[in-house]
Amino acid sequence: MHENSLSKRQFLGLLESSLAVIGNPKKTAHKLADKYEEYLLEPQYVGIFQGGRQALEGFGEELGPDVSGAFSDAIKSWRNPKSREASGPLAIVFTDIVGSTKTTQDHGDQGAQILVRAHSKVVRDALKAFAGKEVKHTGDGIMASFEQIGAASESAVQMLQALAKYNSTSPEIELHIRVGINAGDPIREDDDYFGSTVQMAARICDAAETDQAYVSNIVRELSGGAAVDFQSAGTFSMKGIDEPVTLYAAVKKRQLISGS
Numbered sequence: 001m002h003e004n005s006l007s008k009r010q011f012l013g014l015l016e017s018s019l020a021v022i023g024n025p026k027k028t029a030h031k032l033a034d035k036y037e038e039y040l041l042e043p044q045y046v047g048i049f050q051g052g053r054q055a056l057e058g059f060g061e062e063l064g065p066d067v068s069g070a071f072s073d074a075i076k077s078w079r080n081p082k083s084r085e086a087s088g089p090l091a092i093v094f095t096d097i098v099g100s101t102k103t104t105q106d107h108g109d110q111g112a113q114i115l116v117r118a119h120s121k122v123v124r125d126a127l128k129a130f131a132g133k134e135v136k137h138t139g140d141g142i143m144a145s146f147e148q149i150g151a152a153s154e155s156a157v158q159m160l161q162a163l164a165k166y167n168s169t170s171p172e173i174e175l176h177i178r179v180g181i182n183a184g185d186p187i188r189e190d191d192d193y194f195g196s197t198v199q200m201a202a203r204i205c206d207a208a209e210t211d212q213a214y215v216s217n218i219v220r221e222l223s224g225g226a227a228v229d230f231q232s233a234g235t236f237s238m239k240g241i242d243e244p245v246t247l248y249a250a251v252k253k254r255q256l257i258s259g260s
Helices: 008-021 026-034 043-060 065-079 100-129 149-168 196-207 217-221
Strands: 090-097 133-137 142-146 177-184 187-189 192-194 213-215 228-236 245-252
Touching: 090 100, 090 149, 090 196, 100 133, 100 142, 100 149, 100 177, 133 192, 142 149, 149 177, 149 213, 149 217, 149 228, 149 245, 177 196, 177 217, 192 196, 196 213, 217 245
Parallel strands: 177 213
Antiparallel strands: 090 142, 090 177, 133 142, 187 192, 213 245, 228 245
């Protein structure tokens, strides 16, 4: 507005017209345009304004038809709440390929790479299905995060189901994994997570039995409504924790069949 010497009235008129063009009712567009400064205080709207500014700057520099990409991406991000920053506890998931060292010894690097590729597909398909975000590949596993705690448990169950299906096809080398899930408020830095929440998730993964997904009690308590049941897996001693910790195995929720 200031750079182009627009009056506030002209700026609001332009903003109102732009909002109407992308499908907002005139009344809604007018309300948003009139109170745009208040919306700038809300984090979920900042990206839309930034995207629009980038699009207009690109248009002014005659960068071609793709200048609207930033604005379009901002709108999609705003409309998809799963892509926003978490405002509560975050679920951290670790997966690990069981017996990877022995596989390398028995089948060489090529055999080990077969398992890594199979594992990556199984895990990434499940993350995609439940809006999980891959944080990084750990070599023998994947670290991921979920804003919805219950979705993390559902994703882990799908991983194990896909794993069983993969092994039923009689592959040259069977794939076996373990999964660990914890929830809390990890420290975020450079698209990675750190702190006790992450450390506990990794230790839970280490404690899990082959082809099992173990979760902490907080994950179990915050997974209400998820299509998952939790069975006690016993108590475990965890490094840095004085008292034994009870872990739970996430399993597919049983469907009750009503009589006719």
